[in-house]
Amino acid sequence: MLKIAVICIGDELLKGSTVNTNLTFIGERLTREGAPPVFAQEVPDTEAGISGALDRALAEADCIITTGGLGPTADDVTKEYIARRLGLRLEEDSETAIRIRQFWKMRHHTEEIPSRVFNQALVPVGAQVVPNEFGTAPGLILQGPGGRKIILLPGPPGELEPMFESGVLPVLREEIQSAGQVFTKLFRLAGAGETDVEDRTLEILGKRHPLTAAYCAEPGLVRLFLNSPDPFVLNEAAADVQTVFPKELIDPGSATLAEELIRLLRQEKAVMATAESCTGGLVAKLLTDIPGSSDVFLGGVVSYANEIKTGLLGVDPETLRKYGAVSPQTAVEMVQGLAERFRCDGAVSLTGVAGPGGGTPEKPVGLVYAGIFWRGETEVHELRLRRSRAQIRAWAAASAMNLLRLKILAK
C-alpha cells in the first residue's frame, strides 16, 4: 500500500483556534481511494517545525502532502523552506503570474499587486503547478528524495478541497493503484444508532473474509466503512448491507441527509418548505448547502419569536397560550400553516428547547417537537435529545429531514 503522510502547517492548528478539517477531508478522500494516510502531523509555521516534519515523513512515507503556509503573509513559509530543504531554486511561473494578476484585479479592482502577493507566482524549479481557482496561492507537486512526491496545498478549505479533487487525486490514483490497494466502501445509514449499526454489521463480518469495518456517527447518520483487499468480497458485503439496512441505507450519491431528501423530492417532482424555531434556520441552511436545491426547496420561516409564529405561520395565539411554543400542538399548526402559505407537497416544523437555559421540569432542555407534512397528511414526533445546544440543534434538524424522508418512502 502506498504510504502517504500528511503534514498540516500552521500555528493556529496547535494553538487551538482552528480545527484541522483539512486532515479530515484528505483522510476521507484517500481512504476512499484505498490508501488512508499512515500518519499525520501538525507543526508551526517555522523552518524548524516544517523541516522536522518533512524529515519524519520522509523517513516513513512514499508520498507527502502538506497543507497551509502558501499564502502571501510573512508566516506563509512552507514553499521557501521545503524548496530549500530539497535544494530547489524558485523561479517565476508565467501562467501563475497571469492568474494572480487577473484574480487580484477582479477581487480588488486594482492593477497594483503587493509584491508579497506576487511572490506566490514563484515556484520551485521542476514543480508541477496545481492551479487555484479560488485564491492566489497555487498548489505544487515536487519530486522529493527517491522520487517521492511532495504535494503542497494551501490551507483555506475552500481552496484546498477543489484543488485536491481536480489536481491531486488523479496524480495520486496511479501511484496508489500500482502500490496495491485496500478497498473501502462507504455506506451512509440514516436514523440508526452507532451500536445498533455495529451489532447488525457483525453478522456481515462473520460470513465475509477478509473484511473489516469502521463506524462513525454524525447527527442523524452513521457512516459505515467496509474495508477489504478483495473487491469481490467487498461487493458481496455491499449487497449484504442493503438487506441488513433496507430502511436506513441512503443513496450512495447522497453525502448528507439533506442531499438524499432533495434527491427523493426531485424524484417525486415535489417541493418543500421549513418552519424552524429552535433550529433557527439550520434545516434551510443544510438544504441550501446543496447546489440546485432551489428545484425542490421554496424557502421557510425562522419563527424564533412567538409573534412570527402567529403572524407569518398563522399559529393560533390561543394554542401558544394554552400549550406553549414547545408543544405538539404548536408544531402541528406551524407545519400546517407553512404548507398552506407555501402551497408545498412537503414541510417540516421544529420547536423545542435547545438550551443551555430555558429548561423546566415539564419541558427540559433537549425536548423538541417535529411536525412533518407530506401531501395532505400531518404527523408530529417528540424528540428527547440530552446533548449540548449545538448537538441538540444538529440532531433535531437531522431527525426532521429523516422523518420526512421516511414519510416519502412510505407512500
Next chain:
Amino acid sequence: MLKIAVICIGDELLKGSTVNTNLTFIGERLTREGAPPVFAQEVPDTEAGISGALDRALAEADCIITTGGLGPTADDVTKEYIARRLGLRLEEDSETAIRIRQFWKMRHHTEEIPSRVFNQALVPVGAQVVPNEFGTAPGLILQGPGGRKIILLPGPPGELEPMFESGVLPVLREEIQSAGQVFTKLFRLAGAGETDVEDRTLEILGKRHPLTAAYCAEPGLVRLFLNSPDPFVLNEAAADVQTVFPKELIDPGSATLAEELIRLLRQEKAVMATAESCTGGLVAKLLTDIPGSSDVFLGGVVSYANEIKTGLLGVDPETLRKYGAVSPQTAVEMVQGLAERFRCDGAVSLTGVAGPGGGTPEKPVGLVYAGIFWRGETEVHELRLRRSRAQIRAWAAASAMNLLRLKILAK
C-alpha cells in the same frame, strides 16, 4: 519554554471520519498557559503507529500527551504498547477497580463487568492515575526516559476535557512555569483582509520587542495572534492593536461576528431579523448558534423562491420582473418589507448567485446584494465573491453581519 508534543491515536482521525477536536482543546488550553504544543501527530491504533509516534516525540519534546486508545474494545491498545515501550509492567490499581465497578453498576444496573472493561483497572507500575468521572478508562501520568512526563488520556472529549482541566493542567502548570512561558493574545478583526491586517500589524511589530505575530483568515474575520515571553510588551502591543484597528477589532468576549453583533444589539436594546435568499438561512443559523440570541433575534424568512419574496416579504413582482431577484432593488425591498412585518430595529437581506450554476455575464456566480436596515435607514451593498458555493455563502453571511455591525457603530 516547555516543549510539549501531542499524539492523537485512532484510525478514525486518519480516515476522515472524526475531526480531531481533542487537539484543538488541548492546544487552546496549553496556549493560554503559555506553552502551546511544539507539534502534534495523528497515528493509527497499531503498535508500529504508536511507538513510531512516541519515538518522534521523545526525540524533540520534554513532555508528551496522548489521546485515545484507552477504552475497553479490541482496538484500544495505547496503554499496553506504551508500557511495553517503556518497559513497565501492568498491575491492578485498586481505587480504579472500585471506580470502574461503581460506574458500571450505575450505568448498566448489573454487578457483572466484562473482563475487557475491567482490564482498564490495570495501570503501569509507578503511574499516577487521573480519575475519569464520565467513563471507565483512567488517565495515566508516566515517567518516561530522562524523567519526561508521558500523559495518557482517553479519546472521548466528554471524558478527556474535564480530566485535562482537573488532573493534568495542575501538574503541567508547574513544569511550564519553571521552563519559561510564551504568552499569546488573540485579536479578532472584522471586515479586513489578511494582507491588510499584516501591513498594519508590521508597524506594531516594528516598535515592540520581543514580539511575533501570526494570522488566520476565516469568512469575514481575521484572527491575529501576538506572542511574547514578556507580558508587559504584550499588553502594550494590545493597546496598539486598538489604535491601529479601531473599526475592525471586536470585543475579546466575542468569538464570532454573530456573537459580536448580538452583543451590540443587546447593548442597544434592539431586535433584528433576516431575509435570506442565496444564504438560505445561514445568517439566522449563525445568530441562533449563540445561546440567548432570542433576546435580540426575532427570526427571519428564507425566500428561496420568488413567490416567497413577494408573498411573505412584500417584494413588488414588478421589481422582480424588471430588475430580477438578484438586484439592489430586490435586496432593498426584501429588507424593508422584512423590517415592516417584523417591526424590528435592524434587519439584513441577502440575494445573490451562490453557484456553481445560474451565473450569467451580467450576473456572475458570486454577485450578492446585501440590504442593511437600521432604525429607519436602509442601504444596499454589492459584493463580488469569486469563491466556491460554500465560501460565497459564508462570506455573504459574514459581510451582512459586519455591515449591520458597522451601521450600528456609526450611530
